[in-house]
Amino acid sequence: MPTTMPATMAAPGEAAMLDLWEAGSGASLTRRGLHLLAAALPDTHGLANLSIGARDAELLALHDRLFGPAIACRTDCAACGAPIELAFATDDIRADAALRDTVDVVVGDTRIRARLLDSRDLLAIEAESDPTTAERRLLERCIVTAEHAGTPVAPAEVPAAAMDAVGAALAAADPQAEILLDIACADCAATALAPFDIVGHVWARLDHWARAMLGAVDSLARSYGWSEAAILALGPVRRQAYLDRIAGAA
Numbered sequence: 734m735p736t737t738m739p740a741t742m743a744a745p746g747e748a749a750m751l752d753l754w755e756a757g758s759g760a761s762l763t764r765r766g767l768h769l770l771a772a773a774l775p776d777t778h779g780l781a782n783l784s785i786g787a788r789d790a791e792l793l794a795l796h797d798r799l800f801g802p803a804i805a806c807r808t809d810c811a812a813c814g815a816p817i818e819l820a821f822a823t824d825d826i827r828a829d830a831a832l833r834d835t836v837d838v839v840v841g842d843t844r845i846r847a848r849l850l851d852s853r854d855l856l857a858i859e860a861e862s863d864p865t866t867a868e869r870r871l872l873e874r875c876i877v878t879a880e881h882a883g884t885p886v887a888p889a890e891v892p893a894a895a896m897d898a899v900g901a902a903l904a905a906a907d908p909q910a911e912i913l914l915d916i917a918c919a920d921c922a923a924t925a926l927a928p929f930d931i932v933g934h935v936w937a938r939l940d941h942w943a944r945a946m947l948g949a950v951d952s953l954a955r956s957y958g959w960s961e962a963a964i965l966a967l968g969p970v971r972r973q974a975y976l977d978r979i980a981g982a983a
């Protein structure tokens with residue numbers, strides 16, 4: 734079940750954000766998601782066991798605390814290739830929390846109970862390059878019990894049609910796990926549904942922020958000889974005031 738969090742929870746400090754950025758640099762998307770989740774819920778254990786929808790709900794809340802609710806991103810039209818700018822708010826992509834941890838699926842004589850996907854599952858298939866195989870392995874991992882005509886079967890023996898139904902049932906049970914944006918191209922009028930990658934977006938914002946911060950540290954260290962720790966301790970207002978003096982003197 735999703736972990737609830739007080740709305741007043743403070744954002745990580747600037748030094749902690751730089752540490753977070755460094756820890757996740759070079760890491761996979763799933764591991765970056767876990768680093769961000771640890772920053773969002775610093776005193777919580779077992780974060781890799783949170784369902785993907787619960788993880789993404791926490792990452793949206795982290796986005797609000799670090800960067801505010803506005804999201805701007807871009808994609809390319811699948812039909813004509815024209816760039817499409819998207820602007821929306823985190824509230825626009827909040828979905829209901831999962832109400833249960835497992836789903837029951839019946840397809841013909843096959844009965845399956847499966848649990849919601851979590852970060853452990855995504856980590857387990859990271860090295861799989863074929864998307865069809867990755868999807869199948871992902872769903873096999875989530876099967877708690879499977880039986881055909883009353884006889885237990887291994888996850889690997891579950892027919893493809895039943896596995897498709899499991900995938901659909903899991904997606905419906907954890908709606909925050911897959912956010913689809915309505916895309917309309919101004920150039921060719923094509924419409925499409927595009928998945929929105931919450932981990933990738935929060936990481937991109939953090940990466941942009943961290944590089945700008947390192948630029949500020951670089952300028953101030955060159956001008957005043959201060960250490961990184963001293964510059965971070967200044968706080969944003971005083972730091973910007975010194976940066977303005979440097980820019981004015983240039």
Ligand SMILES: [Zn+2]
Nearest residue numbers: 810813918921
């Ligand atoms: Zn287009």
